[in-house]
Amino acid sequence: MNSRVLVLNQDNSPLMVCSVERAFVLVFMNKSELVRTANGHKLHSVTQSFPMPSVIRLNRYVNAPYKGVNLTRQNIFKRDNHECQYCGTKKDLTIDHVVPRARKGADSWTNLVTACKRCNAKKGDYMPEEVNMVLRKKPYKPSYAIFLKDHHNNSTGEWDAFLGHHPQ
Template sequence: MNSRVLVLNQDFSPLMVCSVERAFILVYLKKSELVRPANGHKLHSVTQTYPMPSVIRLNRYVNAPYKGVNLTRQNIFKRDNNECQYCGTKKELTIDHVIPRARGGKDTWTNLATACKKCNAKKGDYTPDEAGMPLRKKPYKPSYSIFLRDHLNGQGSEWDAFLSDQGH
């Protein structure tokens, strides 16, 4: 049972993702309510059957600090769908500085893109325009909600109504 459950704050804002086991315990102990069950899946005890949670909402508001997405290599790959932003391949991926470091480019969400080794070498210390290699998608800083929706759910569209926000 490795499914994940979206946990909403009392105001229905996305808070985190947890295991089915943790979510079930929160519902069972009446610390949260089941908002959306997992499509027809059930949890069984010796004497009872319960709907498996897909989305739960906490009964009390939790004041959570700002949730951002950490700038890591893995998160850049996730944001870019594990494909080169120049040619689209999914092989031999690395990170490219859109504006090269040698020319003052920083390690930021908007300056880093997934690139294959071949395209990264071909682009070298040029900008995409100078190298004649346009980006397929402009790098952006993902919001927490968008990141959850696009990269953690694996639940199909069961979470979409709760994570459709802010856009890129």
């Protein structure tokens, strides 16, 4: 069993992702409550059947330190859905500075985008508008919740209501 469960803090904020086994124990020991089941799936013991958790909420508030998303190459690709932000291709990807380094462009979430090598070379040390290129979406700093969503295999959208939506 390799399914994952979204764990919410008592205030319904996303806290972490854990295994189904760990989530079941938390619910069984009354340390959390079952919020959503995994689309009709069941866990079976010798004599009983239990709904498989997909989302649980802790019964006590846990004071967790702020969890930010590290600015890394892979996280930029993930934020941009592994697509060139100029043409949309998913091949030969690299990182582009929207405001080029030659013009004092920073290494930041709002200045780095995924670009294919062809578009990156075409843009060069120019601003996108100077070479008639348009970004498909504005770069943004993603929230921790967005990255939690990307770290699971929840294709049915059972977590969507708890993780919110990212800007487009």
